[in-house]
Each structure stands twice: as structure tokens, then as C-alpha cells.
Amino acid sequence: MPPKAAKQAPPLYEVSERVLCFHGPLLYEAKVLEIKNPGEPGASYSYKVHYKGWKSSWDEWVPQDRVLGWNDENLQKQKELREEHNPKKKVEKDKKPAHAEEPVVPTVRGQKRAREMDMDKEEDFIKRHEIKLNVPEIIKSLLVDDWENVTKNGTLVKLPRDITVTMFLNDYFESTETSYPSGSQQRQSYEEIIQGLRAYFDKCLGTMLLYRFERDQYNEIKKEYPDKNMCDLYGTEHLLRxxxxxxxxxAHTNMDTQAVNALRDHLDNIMLFISRNHEKYILSEYEQLLKYSQ
Structure with a gap:
């Protein structure tokens, strides 16, 4: 008798199941909408997920390794990732945070847990503001790789970067010359956006964009180059964050709708530029820097 064909193992998660899903470096509550059978024994399923509190336009198909079960261990992991990605929470209550665009979140009394409060706050952002970036799949993958390199592999981006944020933005600006020649209104708009991104990067890097494992490196590089801006030391890996x-x-600025839409379009174009040239601007391997080991 011919050998029996190997059976496909059942999916790890079911339709309508509550799960956690990676989107960039963070974990978000999600619900499984559909399951795609890979058709080959041993291969992983794919899941279409809906992120709680997000518009359905963010629904997406994700590989199995981006989905985690809803349990205490993974909820703790979600909390730890939020803390690592939001060092601003360490700011003392009586001090104004450096990133003034975001208000200080007041302490909420009652029985609501901190995780639920964080999710409610995130949902409020989505509901109140029509801001959505078209993040290419390759950019999402690069962000997850970046998170794994730092938090799981214990490696860091070697600084100063050969191609800094300033160099990258200059390259991008020059690439728009053929479409928007010097003197045009669109060209001027691009220049203003790029200047603003440099300012935002310098302001937000130390308070919002670093993982806990990168803080010693950040402090050392500031001491070593006291007269340089962060956009002249760090690279596109951190700009993606x-x-x-x-x-x-x-969401916390007084920009009008037209200005917000223009900025969103510019960011979409820049991310497309990165996705097409990521081998040039994104490190493929980070380095183990022993002097920053803890």
C-alpha cells in the first residue's frame, strides 16, 4: 500500500479568537478574521487580523510568527515592549516632558487596569484623528527586525552611522528634483517637511525612540559628540521608528487638515523611497558592542 499523505496540522488560532499581534515593534490586541491554509504539510498558516480600536483599513494578513496567544505571559511581554518603546513614561509627574506635542496623561483612579487604560488611550487617538500612513510591508518587516536585533539579540547600530538621517533626507530631497524643480511650490513644501523631520528626530530620539538597551549608547554618543545633532549621528533605522x-x-499639534494630509503624503513617499533602497540605507547586521553590555 502506498504511504499515507501527511496531514496538515490544525492552525494554532481560530476565527474570532482574541490574540496579540506584532505591528512594528509593539504588540496589539487583535481578533482573527480569516485563516489561510498554506496547502503544504508542515508549513505555517497565515491569519487575517483586525486590531482592536483600529479602522478596518488596517486589517491585514500576517504570518503565524507575528501572532501570539492571549495569555498572561504574552500580556506581560506586551507591557514590557510598551515600556521599552515609551521611555517618556519615566518623566517625573511635576516636569513637562520634552516632547511637548503629547500631553501628560493624568492618573486615572478606579479599578481599571493599566493595560486597559493604555488600549483606551490608543483607541481614542484612532477615533479622534483621521491619520493613517501607508506603511509598506517591507518597512513593517524592517521595524520588526530592528526590534529583534536590539531587544532579543542584544545588538546595536554602530554609531556614528556611515549614512546618517541628515544624509538620507538629503538624498531623498535630491531624488525629487526631476519631479519638482527648484523654485516650485511643491519643492519648497518638501524642503520644509525635511527640515521639520530633522527637528522632530532630534527632539524625540532620547525621549520616545530608544529601547532600554540603547540608552547607555545614547548617553555615550552625546558625550563624545556634544556639538552634533542626533540626526548627524544616527541613521535611517531609528528614523523609521x-x-x-x-x-x-x-494628533497633538494644531496642524490643519490640509497640512496633515500634505505631511502624510510626504511620509508615504519617503517610506516608499526607503523600501526601494533599503539595502543602501538600512543595516543588514547590527554589532555586538561589549562596552554597552549590562
């Missing part, structure tokens, strides 16, 4: 934080930052 700023882009996915921008919707939250913009």
Missing part, C-alpha cells in the same frame, strides 16, 4: 510614531505626535 519616528515615522510610525508620527500619527500620535501629529
Amino acid at each position: 519616528l515615522f510610525v510614531t508620527m500619527p500620535e505626535l501629529i
Whole structure:
């Protein structure tokens, strides 16, 4: 008798199941909408997920390794990632945070847990503001790789970067010359956006964009280059983190709808430029820097 064909193992998660899903470096509550069978024994399923509190336009198909079960261990992991990605929470209550675009969140009394409060705050941002970036899949993948390199592999971006944020933005600006020649209104708009991104990066890097494992390196590089801006020391790896934080930052500015839409379009174009040239601007391997080991 011919051998029996190997059976495909059942999916780890079911339709309508509550799960946690990576989107960039953070974990978000999600619900499984559909399951795609890979058709080959041993291969992983794919899941279409809906992020709680997010518009359905953010629904997406994700590989199995981006989905985690809803349990205490993974909820603790979600909390730890939020803390690592939001060092601003360490700011003393009686001090104004450096990133003034975001208000200080007041302490809420009652029985609501901190995790639920964080999720409610995130949902409020989505509901109140029509800000959505078209993040290419390759950019999402690069952000996850970046998170794993630092938090799981214990490696860091070697600084100063050969191609800094300033160099990258200059390259991008020059690439728009053929479409928007010097003197045009669109060209002037691009220049203003790029100047603003440099300012945002310098302001937000130390308070919002670093993981806990990078703080010693950040302090050392500031001492070593006291007269340089951060955009002249760090590279596009950290700039990507700023882009996915921008919707939250913009939500707390008084920019009008037209200005917000223009900024969103510019950010979409810049991310497309990175996705097409990521081998040049994004490190493929980080380095183990022993002097920053803890």
C-alpha cells in the first residue's frame, strides 16, 4: 500500500479568537478574521487580523510568527515592549516632558487596569484623528527586525552611522528634483517637511525612540559628540521608528487638515523611497558592542 499523505496540522488560532499581534515593534490586541491554509504539510498558516480600536483599513494578513496567544505571559511581554518603546513614561509627574506635542496623561483612579487604560488611550487617538500612513510591508518587516536585533539579540547600530538621517533626507530631497524643480511650490513644501523631520528626530530620539538597551549608547554618543545633532549621528533605522510614531505626535499639534494630509503624503513617499533602497540605507547586521553590555 502506498504511504499515507501527511496531514496538515490544525492552525494554532481560530476565527474570532482574541490574540496579540506584532505591528512594528509593539504588540496589539487583535481578533482573527480569516485563516489561510498554506496547502503544504508542515508549513505555517497565515491569519487575517483586525486590531482592536483600529479602522478596518488596517486589517491585514500576517504570518503565524507575528501572532501570539492571549495569555498572561504574552500580556506581560506586551507591557514590557510598551515600556521599552515609551521611555517618556519615566518623566517625573511635576516636569513637562520634552516632547511637548503629547500631553501628560493624568492618573486615572478606579479599578481599571493599566493595560486597559493604555488600549483606551490608543483607541481614542484612532477615533479622534483621521491619520493613517501607508506603511509598506517591507518597512513593517524592517521595524520588526530592528526590534529583534536590539531587544532579543542584544545588538546595536554602530554609531556614528556611515549614512546618517541628515544624509538620507538629503538624498531623498535630491531624488525629487526631476519631479519638482527648484523654485516650485511643491519643492519648497518638501524642503520644509525635511527640515521639520530633522527637528522632530532630534527632539524625540532620547525621549520616545530608544529601547532600554540603547540608552547607555545614547548617553555615550552625546558625550563624545556634544556639538552634533542626533540626526548627524544616527541613521535611517531609528528614523523609521519616528515615522510610525508620527500619527500620535501629529494628533497633538494644531496642524490643519490640509497640512496633515500634505505631511502624510510626504511620509508615504519617503517610506516608499526607503523600501526601494533599503539595502543602501538600512543595516543588514547590527554589532555586538561589549562596552554597552549590562
